[in-house]
Amino acid sequence: MAFEQLKLFLTKPPIMTTPQLDETLLIYIAATSCVISIAIVVEHEEVGHAYKVQCPIYFISEVLNESKTRYPQARKLLYAILVTSRKLHHYFEYYKITMVTEFPLGDILRNKEANGRIINWVVELDTYSIEFRSRPTIKSQALADFITEWTEIQEPIPTTCPEH
Template identity: 60%
Template sequence: MAVLSRFINKLREKGLAFFKLLKKVDKFEWDDETSKELEQLKAFLTTPPVMTAPADQETLYLYISATTHVVSTVLVVEREDPGYAHMVQQPVYYVSEVLNDSKIRYTQVQKLLYAVLFSSKKLRHYFQVHKICMLKYVLQIYYKVTNNGAKYKALIHVLRIDVSLRIKRILAYSDSKVVIE
């Protein structure tokens, strides 16, 4: 899995249950959560995204993600693609790391900064040759909402922030089709 994580976005997060199993030396239990993650991992591995080689001096975009246990970054390139009205982003390289016990205690901002630091070290060759933009951001809402009204209000709040930051393109994901559509 360590070798595959260089090429697959958030593999360490997808395989977190397996990493936890490997750390348990005295007790090995295969439970429903592990079986479910294995099935999801199998489904994901059968349809991997295709990596793209950047052209010389092409601008790359760095996306940063930090969860409780994993930090990940992905370098992408924007290119025109026939059939699409806007530029299409294609992945160049993924990097992720499972955080150890001390790094789990980092604040969210520290985790994001750490992701930039380790990405700049691992992907030094890209950072030296290409212009890297980190203008985009990911905002996660960390409270659970139980109805569509609360989700709708949260989405409106995030959209107001996006407008004030002059964000040009927004991708919103939710488990509620009513809120997103």
């Protein structure tokens, strides 16, 4: 039964939605050794649902170049936030953003002792009001993880990718 529901869900692609100005955008990020993925969603109340329904707004997935594949996991996730803020700056400028992650990225961005590339990213991201919260459910995170894994499988296997 659960497998049939999953198949049905995967055969009907989600319909992208446009957020309202007063809504908070939730951003889920994922990173593997060679790929970063970002899913931006908004939550809406819907009749017949006990919890809010997450509606997709935008997806970004990027295969990392050789030097970025060597980034530690937290740096890859910070890079994903940076890429998203650059590509979709209009969302970051006009909406409340909540980054949903299990990593302490907010602590890293607020660390006054950061150095190197991270401090440049901190300065750039500091212009936006980004809130960080832990991940309560995996609805949209599962989508970001799926896109990351799928992209990594579909891309030619680079010789520098440590997992292969």
